[in-house]
């Protein structure tokens with residue numbers, strides 16, 4: 001079960017990277033495939049596997065060889081480890097429905113704050129409500 005939770009967490013971490021990347025650009029989070037931030041080439045799914053693709057590509061875009069930010073594997077790893085920690089602390093609990101989105105919001109806010117010094121209301125205000133719950 002721990003391996004499944006880790007894999008789901010890694011995948012969620014990959015999605016959190018999409019949010020951290022697209023939100024400051026004013027792009028919709030659900031809009032199409034990921035693109036290299038430098039050359040804008042679409043990233044094929046096999047180059048988008050959490051942690052594995054970063055390692056296989058040696059931290060560089062397949063097309064333009066521009067370095068990929070360490071934020072991507074860092075957020076993916078954080079997603080995986082935080083999912084494991086939440087599952088270990090609250091296995092199968094309905095509290096995960098509150099703690100998991102709250103934790104995801106904190107990861108997104110950390111990434112946005114570190115890169116852009118920006119904490120958008122679209123995340124902080126729902127996070128405030130979840131925090132109170």
Ligand SMILES: [Zn+2]
Pocket residue numbers: 036037038039040041061062063064065066
């Ligand atoms: Zn590129």
